[in-house]
Amino acid sequence: MAAHLICLTSGGGVPIFTRNKGNLKPLPFPVIGSLNGVHMFANSHDVKLLSTTTEDAKVVWKVFHDSITLIIVTGDDSADDIHLNNLLSQVCDAMVLLYGLEDLANIKNIERFKREIKICSQLIDKILDQADLLTVGDLTNAVDIIAAPENSVLQNYLDAFTEAADSPYGCLMVHGKIAIATKRWWTLTSKEMVLLSLLMSSLSPCSSRDIPVFLPNLSPSVPHRLLTFQLIKDVDVCVLCGPSPTLAQLEEEVGRFWRSGYDLLRSLLQLHPRNYPLSITLDSNxxxxxxxxxxxxxxxxxxxxxxxxxxxxxxxxxxxxxxxxxxxxxxxxxxxxxxxxxxxxxxxxxxxxxxxxxxxxxxxxxxxxxxxxxxxxxxxxxxxxxxxxxxxxxxxxxxxxxxxxxx
The missing domain is CATH 3.40.1840.10 (YNR034W-A-like)
Known part of the structure; x- marks a missing residue:
């Protein structure tokens, strides 16, 4: 999807960032100003401007937390506006996930905010870059899963590992799709599960990482720690923790809990990109x-x-x-x-x-x-x-x- 994404302050229309996907030239500043100006003009006359279409494009505006305005300009695919509204909501939630709602809703220093919000660029690009996604959760608002016969046995490994991490929130991901998860992980909202999966897909492969994340619904102002460990290539175990344990402490436990399950993990990985059991035979068409x-x-x-x-x-x-x-x-x-x-x-x-x-x-x-x-x-x-x-x-x-x- 070729698209321009623009973020501005909702009060003064100060540009925060722009992101472009596809072979598009950046929008000139006067065009950005005009797009924001017509939206502000409508608001001043008690008119809510949601979207408009031209001969070959669609423009959608959306204000979040009375703080930022997001504008997307893309080709008109004749689909309902809800899909672009959903995309803009995901972009805002991505900013909350990595930056926090409190600082996003109360921008005090615009120049500082411009610098700090760059932490979200990689995830926002992933949300925009739909052509390269191997999943559909961003579109369906439902997290992608991979269903395998090995999942029932691997569930025991995950439950034991998350208990050692003193956390009820954990999952096993294969290429950004959830194979298994703890009961509490499934209680996260759909947008939180989808965002965390997209975040994992947007990051470069790494043996382990410790990332502060704000959950848009569960905890938008107080960060949790997302600890991830690569068990084998393209298979990661993820845990949401509080201040403890440290990353180093949990790294020492990875081998002890997962070593005996590596054959199962390799078997699970081989199911990608089919994503469901070989025992099911579907129509050849x-x-x-x-x-x-x-x-x-x-x-x-x-x-x-x-x-x-x-x-x-x-x-x-x-x-x-x-x-x-x-x-x-x-x-x-x-x-x-x-x-x-x-x-x-x-x-x-x-x-x-x-x-x-x-x-x-x-x-x-x-x-x-x-x-x-x-x-x-x-x-x-x-x-x-x-x-x-x-x-x-x-x-x-x-x-x-x-x-x-x-x-």
């Missing part, structure tokens, strides 16, 4: 899917549903994910209500759509809303349109009922 549980705020996504490549695989994995994300944005907010939409009530959607599909020359997509689950499936163009409904229903049933997929 399926090229990928997104499965979301709106109650547990978990989602399972796969663009490699078959162990062996098929002659039907005419679309590569990256393009499959792009199509699934585009289909999700096309459907959600337009036909199906979004569960975390503060600006649009469900009553505004007057019809009760339960299913939708699209058909193109290169692929087909089908979605079913079956509370609390939503499933979005990408098919080859060869599948008969009339067959998609029954295949999608069967796929949903297979995934939801499997004992290894806790979604």
């Amino acid at each position: 399926i090229m990928g899917f997104i499965l979301v549980n709106r109650e547990s705020h978990r989602c399972l996504c796969s663009t490699h549903p078959h162990p062996v490549a098929s002659s039907k695989d005419t679309i590569d994995s990256k393009r499959r994910l792009e199509i699934l994300r585009s289909f999700y944005k096309h459907v959600m907010g337009t036909f199906f209500p979004m569960s975390d939409d503060p600006d649009k009530g469900q009553e505004e959607i007057c019809h009760q759509a339960q299913e939708s599909y699209i058909s193109t020359d290169s692929h087909k997509c089908y979605t079913i809303l079956s509370e609390p689950h939503q499933i979005f499936v990408l098919y080859t163009a060869n599948i008969p349109t009339f067959a998609m409904r029954s295949v999608t229903q069967k796929t949903l049933s297979l995934l939801v009922k499997d004992k290894h997929i806790q979604i």
